[in-house]
Amino acid sequence: MNLLLLAVSAQGSVPVSQLFATRDPVDSWRRQSMLWRSQLSEASWAALTGTLITEPCTDPHTRDPDVRLRLIPAHHADRPAWPPAAPDPRALAAGPYRHHEPLSFQDLYRTAAFTHDISTLHVLHALAPLARHLPTALDTYATDDRHTRSAAHTLLALLDPLTPTPFAAPAALLDLLNALPPQERTAAADILARFLFHAVTHQPAAAVAVLDQLTSLRAAGSRGLEATTWLILAQCAQALVGHPDTDRAQLEAVTARFGPLAPALDGGSPLQRLQCLLTEAGTTATWNAVERPPGAAVLVTALGLLHQVPPAKRPAKTVIELLRLARDLDAANWLAEHAEPLLSALGPDGLLRLRPTDISWLRPAVRNENLLADLDRIRDCWRRT
Known part of the structure; x- marks a missing residue:
């Protein structure tokens, strides 16, 4: 470990492939770092991870994944948003790409749970809905x-x-x-x-x-x-x-x-x-x-769609917007035929979605006295002083 610190201090940065004679420097570094983690106290581990930082890179000759180690500069702010591996430059022109080591969320969870890594479990818990869907x-x-x-x-x-x-x-x-x-x-x-x-x-x-x-x-x-x-x-x-x-x-x-x-x-x-x-x-x-299409055809289509929805599943907002559409299309005859049954099906709570300006054009299409009284109460609510 001390030799590693000296090498990085002397060169500024060192790729792991230069430290280990291995075909998989990423895996070798992962294993070595976990070994050090098991041997160091919390304070020593914090000092090490606060001194060195790793960055994903690729071997310039083989284009294989590698890891570069360097000293953490003064006043460095941690940026946990960097990606886990730098892509092959050829992939950049090809658009989005899948990482060469697909993530196994379940394996990550099992490792964190087995080692009782509470901090990782917190993060995994937060990401679980995203990982599931x-x-x-x-x-x-x-x-x-x-x-x-x-x-x-x-x-x-x-x-x-x-x-x-x-x-x-x-x-x-x-x-x-x-x-x-x-x-x-x-x-x-x-x-x-x-x-x-x-x-x-x-x-x-x-x-x-x-x-x-x-x-x-x-x-x-x-x-x-x-x-x-x-x-x-x-x-x-x-x-x-x-x-x-x-x-x-x-x-x-x-x-x-x-x-x-x-x-x-x-x-x-x-x-x-x-x-x-x-x-x-x-x-x-x-x-x-x-x-x-013309207004009459639109209203036929709209009413046909509404009738395919069970009365108990019809949102009051949708019904009222349909009535307002008929008003905007000057469909007085349509309103005279359909406004009262549509309003009656809404119930007192659904009617409360109406605005006072709706009452003046709805009243002529309504004959039911109870429904007329409900409409008048809505208008009165807005006229209170």
Whole structure:
């Protein structure tokens, strides 16, 4: 150990392949370091790991994985985000790649549990949901000019509102998602979409770029996205309409991809398809972009989708948005026929989603005295002084 410290101090950095005559310097270093760990006290081990640091590298001649040791510089801040191995330069041009030693989360857990490594168990416990649903994301990497990051790292970086990582390169982000197996890809895209929904107002220009990538045929075609994810993306597009910091032409191209023929809706439930239709009706920009058929045909389609949903499973929000769509389409006859039964099925709690401005155009379509009284009470709630 002392000889190692002297060698590193003299040369600045030393690859492990120069220290051990072995075909696998990474494994040799792992074994040697574990031997030292077993022989040193906590204080001595902390001193050693606070003096030397390892970095992944490759042998310049064989291109085999190696480990480089160097002294930790003064005022060094630990950066636990560096990847476990530097990729072959040929892999950089090929896009995302799988690490040459796939991670076995279960083996890692067994080792930590057997050695009673509490700190590692804490980290594994935190990562368990990600490892269970997106195991490939843990060891799938992409490299740009400055950084190498795994898909899991990129998804977890979404938790930090200050990081530019998720939106830095939307095309590269999509490449990373597409490198995952289909089931993991759809789950990862859904996580990204849900984050995007909450980030559109904070980073609108970057959000449009990511939305453009996620709604492209490359991402959404061939059942690439779930209908639930597509609905969230439709809500993102609606939220960006009229924002001064968005690229209008790019957003128009995005909104045009929604509508009844969107590939992501092929496997969607009637409720999901209806909710997507109503989301498109949220702004004139999105409604115009999707080119839905004339109003009467849209309402027939919407009501048909609603009738496929059991009454007990119909969200009050969806029913009320359907009624508002009929109002926007000046479908007075449709409202006269359908408003009362739809409102009656909501119950008192569901009616509380109505706004006072809804009462004036709903009252003419309602004849039931109890329901009229409920509507009047809603209006009175807003007129209290």
